[in-house]
Amino acid sequence: MYSHLGRVLASAGRAGLAHSPRAQAAGIPRAARAFSSSAGPGGPSGNFRRAAIALAGLGAAGGLAYLATSSEGSFTRPSFLTAAHCDAAPAPTSVPTSEADAPEEFRRIRSTPEERQARREKRSQERLERMEERRRIGPARLKTLPTRAEHMERLRADEEYDLIVIGAGITGSGIALDAASRGLKVALIERDDFAAGTSSRSTKLIHGGVRYLERAVFDLDSKQYNLVREALAERKTLLEIAPHIVHPQAILLPVYSFFDAVYYYAGAVCYNLLARLTSGDRMPFTRILSPTRTLEAFPSLSAEGLRAGIVYHDGVNDDARLTTSTVLTAASYGATVVNHTEVVGLVQVPEGAAAGTTDPAAADSTRHSDAGSLVIQGSGDAAASAAADTAAPRMRTTGVEVRDRLTGQTFTVQAKGVINATGPFSDTIRRLDDPASRPILVPSQGIHVVLPAHLFEHSTFGLLDPATSDNRVVFVLPWAGSVLCGTTDTPLPRAAAENSGNVVEPVGPADLAAAGSEAGPLPSGGLIAREADVEWVLNAVRPYLRKDLQVSRSDVRSIWAGVRPLVRDPNNPAFYSQTADEQSGTNTSTIARTHVVHVSPSSLITVSGGKLTTFRIMAKDALDSAIRVFGLTPDTPEAITDKIKLFGAEKYNEAAILSSLTTEYGFDAEVANHLLRSYGDRATQVAALCAPTEWTSVVLPDGTLSSVLTTRPLEEADAAAAGTTVPPRVSGPRGFRLAPDHPYLDGEVRYAVRHEYACTLVDVIARRTRLAFVDVYAAAKVIPTVAAIMQAELGWSEERTKREMATARLFLDSCGLTTVTE
Ligand SMILES: Cc1cc2nc3c(=O)[nH]c(=O)nc-3n(C[C@H](O)[C@H](O)[C@H](O)COP(=O)(O)OP(=O)(O)OC[C@H]3O[C@@H](n4cnc5c(N)ncnc54)[C@H](O)[C@@H]3O)c2cc1C
Incomplete structure (x- = not known):
């Protein structure tokens, strides 16, 4: 029926x-x-x-x-009486003259001494709890962070770390922060730049995922439901600990039939209520708009057939800046953090031998032993034969072999344990540990296309296409003054995923060796989007827009591709009996975005999967495993990262910072907002590193007057003032835009080099600022300016400067400057 x-x-x-x-x-x-x-x-x-x-x-x-509402309302009584109440109330028969005569409910309740004592005890208990809470916020934070050279020196010092974390995407950075804030001695090692992998290439959502909730309901999948619930709670936490980088974003879902309106409104309301009821989240409530109001919210939307618009809220962020901020916070808790340093091998000792042992008995126990330890490099024959050697004793991973890509120097670092947090590159490190290990990754590629905001009439609303032609979702989100559209979900051959982080080498390895310390690191080229994917994204967006606003390929300002590190679970026995087809996981959309923590027989811990949104949970799970497996003794057993304000959020006061930026430094609203959202309470330090400027009038050959912006060099006093505190002296307007249409300033380049460990030109244009991801054409034009500032800051030679500029162009090619594969 x-x-x-x-x-x-x-x-x-x-x-x-x-x-x-x-x-x-x-x-x-x-x-x-x-x-x-x-x-x-x-x-x-x-x-x-x-x-x-x-x-x-x-x-x-x-x-x-x-x-x-009833749970809120049950504690709220009407604060006034209506006429109906008065009529209903019985007339007083007599007026009570003393408290004793008054009806029971009006008598003042006098507390007994015991009750007063209990209240005093409760208050003092609460005070103690507050003090304990403050104590739990972990060790004191450093006021001034060490330089990269100082971090490197610490790494090279012959000391054992509690923990080494390989890979400084959001996951590795989160682990380093968790470990350092629990008082552990941790080193975070990144082969490229912080966030150079997937963590700079996400859709920027901090979300539970409406689509995952739909799937949880349709498939009655409790895992998906838990993931959504957990991620929604994380959304709330991230809005609190990084308010400068993570923001609420209104997202519009246009609907074209009554049934869709009911279906999607019900879904969005459930999403909203789930967040409210499970984590006390206070995002604005889901609304349904009339077609007129919908068009007001998103004026470039096509009005044809529009029945309503559903508005719900999620979080958005700047992923690379969130990662950098996490790294800097970890460093402020004492973590050693180094970028452009690659783990090229694992140090393994026979089980039972101390790390770095020179015990001859232990050394004899394996053919490959060198001073008691085995360094497995690459996945070459030596490594393979080591693993194949069944007579070899069980090994334990006790360190890593690293190569500083700035200098080419190689050395080893010892630790009680190692965590592999290399996302799409997890299997490469797992093979270093055990060349016979089965791959866990089922990589999938997603691309984003960036369009100018004026095409969307600068709407502050995002747009969601909930069911594309092939049953995906596509987001159109205002981001960094532009609009990003994406994403795709295309299964990727494993080899392509693992090579996606390979260096772009404008020179051969021989040149690199010859150039020595002048060689400089070479950035990840990243994956290159396929032209078909770019067209697919544009085709998904076009039907929603008014006919007169059709977007064309030439409107695209930047394209970037990323690899989702989706994983199969090696803790599940079924993993080892899967067929090749199952292993290749062709249908990536059915793989849950949950994460996996796996301990190998040599005690290498691998953590992969998950989402950017849930990085704190991934970090906590990985670290809790490490504490157990490596026998670490943290100061606090529980993670405290939900209480730690990230770098830039400690003294975050939006109104005060904006006022300082506009009135004291003379920035316009766009620049001030950009600085606030990128650097939080450090924005004024960035401002102080902008060159002082003044407008001067010049007489043109035709006799007319024109105004020219001139800059004078940054004085040393300014630079010193910009160290750790808000500069005391302000001398008029500062800073010039690197590109006229974007709010990025000269001071950001200096700040990136001095305070955020930027070492290459690509670090600055791609991740400290996001210009390469927003507008490759503008980024190409700023290369000489950025190179000149960095040359002055870092003392680069002419040759090194040229090399940096060439490498930056290659990087921009990978973001669509000239190269898109057919
Ligand atoms: C298209 C797309 C859209 C997404 N959108 C969202 C979203 O909107 N919201 C959300 O929550 N999540 C999203 N995600 C997922 C999220 O971006 C990832 O889960 C997350 O960024 C993975 O971070 P990671 O640290 O594990 O990996 P990565 O960021 O890739 O970090 C791994 C790091 O390890 C380094 N490394 C590799 N090998 C070595 C070595 N030998 N030595 C030293 N370092 C090494 C790499 O250079 C890299 O920096 C999206 C993912 C994709 C692909």
Whole structure:
């Protein structure tokens, strides 16, 4: 009977839609299409299922809303009486003259001495708890961070670390922060730059994932549900600990049929309520807008067939700056952090021998032993034969062999244990540990396309296409003064994923060796987006826009591709009995975005998978494992990173910082907002590193007057003032834009070099500022200016400067400057 009713409802829906001119037009928004055609796997009954779920969802949402409001309301009594109340109240018979005469409920309640004592004790207990809470915020933070050279010196010193973390994407950085704030001695080693991998290439959402919630409901999948719940709680935490980098973002979901309106509204309300009820999140409530209000919110939206707009909120962030901020916070707690330093091998000793031992007995126990330890380099024959040697004793990983890519020098670092947090490159490190290890990664590529904000009439709303032609979701989000659109989800051959971080080498290895310390590091080239993917993203966006605003390929300002480090779980016995097809995991969209922590027989811990949003949880799980497996003794057993304000957030006061930037330094609102959102309470230090400027009038050959912005060199006093405190002296307007249409300033280059460990030109244009990811053409033009500032700061030779500029151009090519593969 129900399926019959479903068919009737569905055909009514289809009939209605079939008469809609929009439904007949090509390129109808998918939300409508998805419903009018057989949306679910079951055709009409799939429609019924969706309708039933939508109605059930609405019911549940209503119920939850009632619960939410009633639980709030149960403590709130009306604060005034209406006329009806007065009429209903019985007239007083007599006026009480003393408290004893008054009715019971009006008598003042006098507390007994015992009660007063209990209250005093409770207050002092609360005071103690507050003090304990303050104590739990961990060791004191350093006021001035060590330089990269000082970090490197510490790394080279012959001391054993508690923990080495390989890879400074968001996951590795999170682990380093967690470990350092729990009082452990930790080293974070990154072969390229902080966030150079996937962590600078995400969609920028800090979210539970509406799509994952839908899947959790449809498939009754508790794992997906838990992931959404956990991620929503993380969204709240990140908004608190990094308020300068993570912000609420209103996202509009345009709908084109009544059923879609009910279905998606129910989903968005459930998403919102789940966040409120499980983590006390206070994002604005989901709203449904009329077509007129929808068009006001997103003026470039096509009005054709539009029935309503649903607005819900999620978080957005700047992923590379979030990662950098996490690294800097870890360093402020005493972590050793080095970028441009590659782990090229693992140090392993026979089980039972101390790290770095020279015990001859231990040394004899393996053929490959050198001074008691085995360094497995690369995945070459030596490593393979070492692993194949069944007679060899069980080994334990006790350190890493690293190569400083700035100087080419190689050395080893010892530790009680090593964590592999290399995301898409996890299997490469796992093979260093055990060449016979099975791959766990099922990599998938996602690309983003950046368009100018004016095409979207500078709307502050994001847009969500909830069901693309191939059942993905596409976001259109305002970001960094532009609009990013994405993403795709394309299975990637493992080899391509592992090579995606390989260096772009403008010179051969021989030149590199000959150039010695002048060679400089070479950045990851990253994956290059396929032209077909770029077109796919544009085609997903186009139907939503007004006809007069159609976007074309030439509007694209930047393209970037990233690898999702999706994983299969080696802790699951089924992992070892999977067929080759299952292992290759061709359908990546069915793989949950959960993370995996795995301990290898040699005690190498690998953590991979997950999402940027859940990095703190990944870090905590990996570190808790490390504490257990390596027998570490942290000061605090529990993670405290939910209480730690990230770098830039400690003294974050939006109004005060904005006022200082605009009135004292003379920045316009766009620049001031950009500095605030990138650097938080450090924005004034960046401002102080901008060159003082003044407008002077010049007489042009034709006799007319023109104003020219001139800069004078940054004085040493200014530079010193910009060290750790807000500079005391301010002398008029400062700073010039590196590119006229973008708010990035000269001072940011100096700040990146002096305070954020930027070593290469690409570090500055891609991750400390995001110009390469926003506008490759503007980034190409600023290369000479940035190179000149960095040359002055770092004392680069002419040759090194040229090399940096050439490498930067190669990087921009990988973001679509000239190269897009067919
Ligand atoms: C297209 C796309 C969109 C996404 N959107 C979102 C989103 O909106 N929200 C969200 O929450 N998540 C999103 N994600 C997921 C999220 O970006 C990733 O889960 C996260 O960034 C992975 O971080 P990671 O630190 O594990 O890996 P990575 O960031 O890749 O870091 C690994 C690091 O290890 C380094 N490394 C590798 N080998 C070595 C070595 N031998 N020695 C030293 N260092 C080494 C690499 O250079 C790299 O920096 C998205 C992912 C993709 C691909």
